[in-house]
Amino acid sequence: MRRLVNFYDPATKGCDDRGRTLDEILDWGNNQLEMQHDYIQTVFPLPEESAFNHIGPVVDEETMLIFTQSPELKGNLLRALKRMLAFYGFDAEDKEGHEYELVITPRRDYRNGFFxxxxxFNHNHLRITRIIRSLRILGLGGAARDFYDALMDVHAEFDKISPTTIGFWTxxxxxxxRYTPDGGEVPWLEKY
Known part of the structure; x- marks a missing residue:
């Protein structure tokens, strides 16, 4: 899936299937991020097809290996995560001494994102599951853990997330x- 690599490559700045670059999507306002439902599959791709966007890209083994070995691609993926964290009501700073890990805290105006x-139940729960898994697949397991921990901190305070959703995130x-959060399996991932 060279398209995913080109989309994330800061030199190439490739487009998604709708002609949008990563920079364009990350520049969207929060309302557009909320209302558009066809970008998340490209910004946080998975090795399994989306049930909601059948033309969205699917990560293959070659793409995963390219991502995990490319500081440029992982840097752009981390940038995408930081944008989504702001959308969800968090601030994120790079964790000192830990590459591709973050210190994630609620924003001063966190309620605007937390809502x-x-x-x-909320469609963003599916997006969050996708983001966590995509980060792990593409080499940002530490950032995935940091995001999950921030989510669990908020859940502990507000106790409004269903146990089913927490199970998917976990x-x-x-x-x-190789195992998808919904119980599926991607056999080629068995060796990773």
Missing amino acids: RWVAR RALDEPL
Whole structure:
């Protein structure tokens, strides 16, 4: 899937299937990020097809290996994560001495972001599951853990996320990569 590599490559600045670059998507306002539903599959791709966007890219082994070995691609992926963290009501700073890890804290105006996902059921819960798993697949496991920990801190305070959703997030973070959070399997990931 050279398209994913080109999309994330800061030199190439390739487009998604709708002609949008990563920079364009990350420049969107929060309302557009909330209302658009066809960008998340490219910005945080997975090795399994999306049930909601059948033309979205799917990570293959070659793409995963290119990402995990490229500081430029991982740097752009981290930039995408930071944008989504702001959307969800968090500030993020690089963790000193830990490459591709973050210190994630609620923003001063966190309620503006938290209302998008601090609820029993919400479409952003699926996006969050995707983000956690995508980060792990593409070589940012530490950032995935940092995001998960921030989510759990908010859950502990507000107790509004369903146990089912927490289970999906936990499986996205902790299961061997070959297993999808919904119980599926990607056989080629068995060796990773």
